[in-house]
Amino acid sequence: MMFKIQSMSRLMKFVLPIVLVACFSGPALCQQPLVVFLVRHAEKVDASENPKLSTAGKARALTVAKTLRDADIQYVHSTDFLRTKKTAAPIAVKSGVKVELYDAADLPALVGQLKGKGGRHLVVGHSNTTPKLVALLGGEPGPKIQEMEYDRLYMITIGKDGDASTVLIRFGEAFASEPPE
Numbered sequence: 001m002m003f004k005i006q007s008m009s010r011l012m013k014f015v016l017p018i019v020l021v022a023c024f025s026g027p028a029l030c031q032q033p034l035v036v037f038l039v040r041h042a043e044k045v046d047a048s049e050n051p052k053l054s055t056a057g058k059a060r061a062l063t064v065a066k067t068l069r070d071a072d073i074q075y076v077h078s079t080d081f082l083r084t085k086k087t088a089a090p091i092a093v094k095s096g097v098k099v100e101l102y103d104a105a106d107l108p109a110l111v112g113q114l115k116g117k118g119g120r121h122l123v124v125g126h127s128n129t130t131p132k133l134v135a136l137l138g139g140e141p142g143p144k145i146q147e148m149e150y151d152r153l154y155m156i157t158i159g160k161d162g163d164a165s166t167v168l169i170r171f172g173e174a175f176a177s178e179p180p181e
Contacts, residue, residue: 138164
């Protein structure tokens, strides 16, 4: 019995440092897989520089939170605009996390941050930045987001091998690409 305890002790002295180094170095072996949910901000009241959300936008922000309620969101990211922060707020509250601001002019820095942390993130952006971010993460952004299109929800999953998969779903009030006849 004493031999087994000594052997285990020696093994732990050898293995434990290797595990600790692996867990705290670069793209760690212990890092959580990366899952990033991306949405454009919800509907806004007007076309001014920093508008609030409209009534429909407030409802959509709540719908984002309801849609992702079981997604185990660990981080929420938003640009520093009212419309993006207000879209992000309900899921941040529901998830018990703070909204972290990012610079839409430096999307590669955000990608580095996301990949460095791993875990599950929601990123709220804009019609021009959300597809760019999807592409920078290795996903498929699809066609250009239209001016009145607010119902896209991307899910990008990046595996340990670095390969990304993209799922695009629609949520809330549907976007009508053409007016009804």
